[in-house]
Amino acid sequence: MQISDYMKDEHRACDVEFANVEKGVNAGDFPAAQEAFENFMLDTLKHFQKEEEVLFPDFEAASGNTMGPTQVMRMEHDQVRGLFEKMKAALDAEDKDEFFSVADTLMILLQQHNMKEEQMLYTMCDRFLGAQADTVVEKMKAV
Ligand SMILES: [Fe+2]
Ligand SMILES: [Fe+2]
16 A cells, blocks of 8 residues: 555545544534544544654655655644643533634645645655655554
């Protein structure tokens, strides 16, 4: 399996989970929205962990590039983590307006982040780590 395919599938799965959060809030069903948010957040954080603990270090080792794209991606992960806190607070307060305000910011950040990874970083990972792709994917599955 190509690294990029494995990672893109996870992006898509998280998009679906986020749509479920919005569905819950739109319906005014905050318990459902909170449960959907928990799933979305945990899976997104797990995906970040796979990147930060396995994919980025392996890419940096193979490419010799430690200060470029992976550093930007790590910073953006931290921004997303901050927005998760705000989103959780909005859901706990059942504040629909605040939720959608945070959701807009989060979606723009996450879509741009994922696009950069898919169009640039994952493509480079396939190139630099292609020979060990199966091993890298197995390591990420074990996270
Ligand atoms: Fe990422
Ligand atoms: Fe990613």
